[in-house]
Amino acid sequence: MARTTRGIVAAVALAILVNSARAGDLAVGFGSADVTPDIKAREVFLAGFGHNRKATEIHSRLHVRAVVLRDGDRKIAIASVDVVGLFLPFVERVRARLTGFHYVLVGATHNHHGPDTMGLWGTHPFKSGVDPEYMKHLEDQIVAAVQAADAGAKPTEAAVGTVKIPELLHDSRDPQIKHDELVALAFRKPGGDGLAGIVVQWNCHPETLDSKNPRLSSDYVGSTCDALKAKYNCPVVYLTGTVGGLMTSMHVDVKDTNGQRLPEGGVAKTERFGVLVAEAAGRAVDAAVPARLTPFDVRKTSLLLPVDNAMYRLAKQAGVFDRAMEPWAGDAYAAPKSLEKLEGRPGVRTEVGRVRLGEVELAVIPGEIYPELVVGGVPDPAPTGADFPDAPLEPAIYASMKSKYRMIVGLGNDELGYILPKRQWDEKAPYTFGRTKPPYGEVNSLGPDTAPILCEAFRRLGEEKK
Numbered sequence: 066m067a068r069t070t071r072g073i074v075a076a077v078a079l080a081i082l083v084n085s086a087r088a089g090d091l092a093v094g095f096g097s098a099d100v101t102p103d104i105k106a107r108e109v110f111l112a113g114f115g116h117n118r119k120a121t122e123i124h125s126r127l128h129v130r131a132v133v134l135r136d137g138d139r140k141i142a143i144a145s146v147d148v149v150g151l152f153l154p155f156v157e158r159v160r161a162r163l164t165g166f167h168y169v170l171v172g173a174t175h176n177h178h179g180p181d182t183m184g185l186w187g188t189h190p191f192k193s194g195v196d197p198e199y200m201k202h203l204e205d206q207i208v209a210a211v212q213a214a215d216a217g218a219k220p221t222e223a224a225v226g227t228v229k230i231p232e233l234l235h236d237s238r239d240p241q242i243k244h245d246e247l248v249a250l251a252f253r254k255p256g257g258d259g260l261a262g263i264v265v266q267w268n269c270h271p272e273t274l275d276s277k278n279p280r281l282s283s284d285y286v287g288s289t290c291d292a293l294k295a296k297y298n299c300p301v302v303y304l305t306g307t308v309g310g311l312m313t314s315m316h317v318d319v320k321d322t323n324g325q326r327l328p329e330g331g332v333a334k335t336e337r338f339g340v341l342v343a344e345a346a347g348r349a350v351d352a353a354v355p356a357r358l359t360p361f362d363v364r365k366t367s368l369l370l371p372v373d374n375a376m377y378r379l380a381k382q383a384g385v386f387d388r389a390m391e392p393w394a395g396d397a398y399a400a401p402k403s404l405e406k407l408e409g410r411p412g413v414r415t416e417v418g419r420v421r422l423g424e425v426e427l428a429v430i431p432g433e434i435y436p437e438l439v440v441g442g443v444p445d446p447a448p449t450g451a452d453f454p455d456a457p458l459e460p461a462i463y464a465s466m467k468s469k470y471r472m473i474v475g476l477g478n479d480e481l482g483y484i485l486p487k488r489q490w491d492e493k494a495p496y497t498f499g500r501t502k503p504p505y506g507e508v509n510s511l512g513p514d515t516a517p518i519l520c521e522a523f524r525r526l527g528e529e530k531k
């Protein structure tokens with residue numbers, strides 16, 4: 066008995082030694098930049114809802130928030146922008162300007178009250194709302210934020226905390242499966258009290274201000290970051306995770322501090338919702354336990370996905386979608402090839418990644434993935450009325466992640482729209498779950514084969530290296 070206890074004590078002591086030796090390897094830096102477009106000088110089309118929604122005033126400013134993690138001379142940059150989505154070719158332009166990084170991840174919060182950065186929200190369906198000058202400015206600001214984060218990187222120790230907050234999510238599409246876990250990474254200041262910075266990852270559409278809102282805003286995300294910044298006196302990076310299927314702040318009952326229910330779509334609800342998310346993140350930070358975030362292991366793969374969505378093809382033809390398409394010949398791993406003429410079944414090139422930061426693993430998914438595909442819960446057997454009831458179940462993203470902590474960045478390095486389980490694909494009558502109309506989601510998805518290809522590619526990335 067005594068020997069066993071001594072053995073345990075020795076093992077714990079050794080673990081502490083190993084951990085503290087390791088902890089010294091990690092350095093972290095934070096940077097941010099303002100990316101609010103000038104709505105007085107230029108017409109700004111707000112993205113995320115209907116067409117021709119012009120910004121008339123500013124509710125809150127937009128930012129890019131970046132963190133750089135270093136393990137010796139290996140550097141990883143993660144930047145997140147208060148916009149609706151960024152395409153891979155744009156991310157590649159940012160990457161080309163950030164030399165010396167092992168990996169650069171650029172994501173979007175999926176903000177529904179920022180400028181059109183994808184082309185889908187101009188005056189009408191076949192007119193892009195993208196302002197190329199703004200995109201250039203955005204590129205410059207992302208690069209500047211990452212460089213500032215890198216320049217300020219200092220030795221740190223990390224801690225991880227999680228909290229479940231299903232009450233802050235509404236699931237607008239059956240089955241009722243929520244990805245309700247918020248994850249916070251807290252980085253300690255070198256040798257002193259207080260935090261050097263916080264990374265928060267949560268799974269919700271920033272669309273609280275709703276479809277008729279004419280104000281430019283970061284939606285609740287700005288309020289969340291401001292509240293955390295005020296409480297911990299440190300920079301905050303907010304990452305959007307699983308938002309498909311559809312994880313939203315709309316229809317979530319939000320009350321003010323007096324218990325009064327705040328009206329849907331208003332500024333008051335939006336700001337209060339942001340504070341509630343910050344309070345939850347604060348609980349995660351306060352309960353965070355030390356975690357090892359080194360060594361880094363970055364795995365990513367270039368992937369071709371078929372584009373079956375007729376609207377997307379028309380948008381490409383009209384020049385609204387400013388990104389290349391390739392011929393699709395049934396091979397997701399095919400070498401890049403140029404498409405002479407838009408006909409048949411085209412494909413679009415994207416990237417999927419899994420990033421191991423010591424005990425934390427990050428899934429990097431290029432779009433709005435359904436929670437069932439992340440945490441599991443795709444109906445088996447398929448719901449009655451499904452278009453592909455016999456489609457195999459996709460391997461769930463979190464099922465193959467064996468590290469101690471898991472995080473997900475949706476809209477990571479790309480935004481391909483909804484990624485939904487093939488068995489839940491439902492364009493043809495009869496409809497699933499007793500609906501009389503088709504459910505929302507398919508219209509903003511590449512097609513029914515997106516999830517099977519993408520989830521399998523993600524699973525393969527996790528296989529042991531030979």
Ligand SMILES: [Zn+2]
Nearest residue numbers: 175270308433
């Ligand atoms: Zn969305």
